[in-house]
Amino acid sequence: MTLSKKLGFGCMRLPLTDKNDDSSINQELFNRMVDIFMEKGFDYFDTSYAYHKGQSETAIRKALVERYPRKSYRICDKMPTWALTSPSDNDKFVNEMLERLGIDYFDVFFIHNINIPWLELAEKAETFEYVKKMKENGIAHKIGISFHDNSKLLEKVLEKYGEILDIVQLELNYLDWEDPDIEAHKCYDLCSEYNLDVYVMEPLKGGVIVNPPSKIKEEFEKFNPEKSIASFALRFCASLDNVKMVLSGMNTMDDLIDNCNTFTDFEKITGEEIEFLEKMADELKSNLAVPCSECGYCNDTCPQRIPIQEYFSLYNRSKNQPESNIYRNYFDKMCDEKVSAYECTNCKDCLDYCTQHIEIPDELKKVCKHFKEGFTAYRTD
Numbered sequence: 001m002t003l004s005k006k007l008g009f010g011c012m013r014l015p016l017t018d019k020n021d022d023s024s025i026n027q028e029l030f031n032r033m034v035d036i037f038m039e040k041g042f043d044y045f046d047t048s049y050a051y052h053k054g055q056s057e058t059a060i061r062k063a064l065v066e067r068y069p070r071k072s073y074r075i076c077d078k079m080p081t082w083a084l085t086s087p088s089d090n091d092k093f094v095n096e097m098l099e100r101l102g103i104d105y106f107d108v109f110f111i112h113n114i115n116i117p118w119l120e121l122a123e124k125a126e127t128f129e130y131v132k133k134m135k136e137n138g139i140a141h142k143i144g145i146s147f148h149d150n151s152k153l154l155e156k157v158l159e160k161y162g163e164i165l166d167i168v169q170l171e172l173n174y175l176d177w178e179d180p181d182i183e184a185h186k187c188y189d190l191c192s193e194y195n196l197d198v199y200v201m202e203p204l205k206g207g208v209i210v211n212p213p214s215k216i217k218e219e220f221e222k223f224n225p226e227k228s229i230a231s232f233a234l235r236f237c238a239s240l241d242n243v244k245m246v247l248s249g250m251n252t253m254d255d256l257i258d259n260c261n262t263f264t265d266f267e268k269i270t271g272e273e274i275e276f277l278e279k280m281a282d283e284l285k286s287n288l289a290v291p292c293s294e295c296g297y298c299n300d301t302c303p304q305r306i307p308i309q310e311y312f313s314l315y316n317r318s319k320n321q322p323e324s325n326i327y328r329n330y331f332d333k334m335c336d337e338k339v340s341a342y343e344c345t346n347c348k349d350c351l352d353y354c355t356q357h358i359e360i361p362d363e364l365k366k367v368c369k370h371f372k373e374g375f376t377a378y379r380t381d
């Protein structure tokens with residue numbers, strides 16, 4: 001048996017006890033998942049200050065730190081860049097993260113989600129210098145950034161800070177590989193040029209890749225009934241030489257076992273498979289109303305508290321099944337029970353947070369139009 005240790009446990013979408021409460025992590029199930037993941041020979045866990053409203057770190061402490069020897073696992077955590085106001089915040093957040101996790105060093109530490117406004121915040125707070133010192137002092141063994149923006153900004157950041165960094169965590173999947181907004185391929189090449197390891201996030205683009213319309217599911221089934229859709233997506237990323245880690249946000253035991261199997265006796269993706277995935281990417285893109293990865297970063301930014309990602313998810317599912325009227329009922333229910341999408345004031349507070357560069361207020365208008373006027377009107381959009 002050959003094991004590729006490139007699979008990491010992404011702790012941003014852990015199993016919940018209450019699907020309406022992002023902080024209600026199902027600790028018992030998570031503990032069992034951690035045990036199986038470790039038993040199968042994997043050891044890397046990725047979290048952040050923000051995931052599950054801070055509860056992801058605490059859940060990792062309970063499942064991992066309090067139950068396994070420190071040297072048997074690796075933890076990556078991330079500085080909440082958007083919350084930095086001065087240099088003293090660096091210490092404040094790092095101490096809080098170490099305490100929540102119950103550890104005294106990070107195996108990997110990232111400055112979270114560098115984009116234009118947050119790069120400015122990190123620079124004002126001297127965070128790049130701070131993480132460099134963390135590495136010198138042994139508080140972080142490897143340092144890097146997580147990045148969702150385009151290649152132009154990445155080049156600017158690497159020209160300035162490439163020398164002090166070890167890793168760039170990129171959004172990379174076969175849907176975004178040649179996408180002109182995400183530029184995953186160009187960003188990957190840039191990291192290789194700077195001799196930086198690439199860690200992959202969103203290999204399934206949230207759940208977008210694994211929840212395609214039934215027509216695409218059938219094509220995968222025909223192509224290879226033995227392999228899951230997720231396994232193709234993970235192998236696509238892990239087959240790239242400079243990719244050293246692929247994170248998967250597993251929230252069921254079935255996902256976890258399937259992913260572990262993919263990386264045990266790992267098979268590099270073939271040319272024929274890549275050709276097939278390119279075809280599937282084109283079909284999937286033509287069916288996607290909004291390229292929302294359901295990362296949830298916009299969730300707490302909206303002053304109106306509009307559940308933005310839930311509306312986009314409904315919109316995409318409705319487009320995937322245009323014959324079904326059920327999503328219109330869900331939309332009405334959501335508008336009644338949560339904050340209505342019509343409440344958007346176009347304030348644009350959410351825009352900086354969107355990892356997919358979506359014009360959120362414009363898209364919300366389209367969502368409303370779609371569900372208000374019905375599917376016939378929508379199809380002519």
Ligand code: SF4
Pocket residue numbers: 301302303304305306308343344345346347348349350351360361364
């Ligand atoms: S633009 Fe709309 S969705 Fe975005 S933060 Fe403002 S009110 Fe919320």
Ligand code: SF4
Pocket residue numbers: 291292293294295296297298299308309312353354355356357358360
């Ligand atoms: S709208 Fe953007 S920030 Fe919000 S969940 Fe979707 S991709 Fe993430």
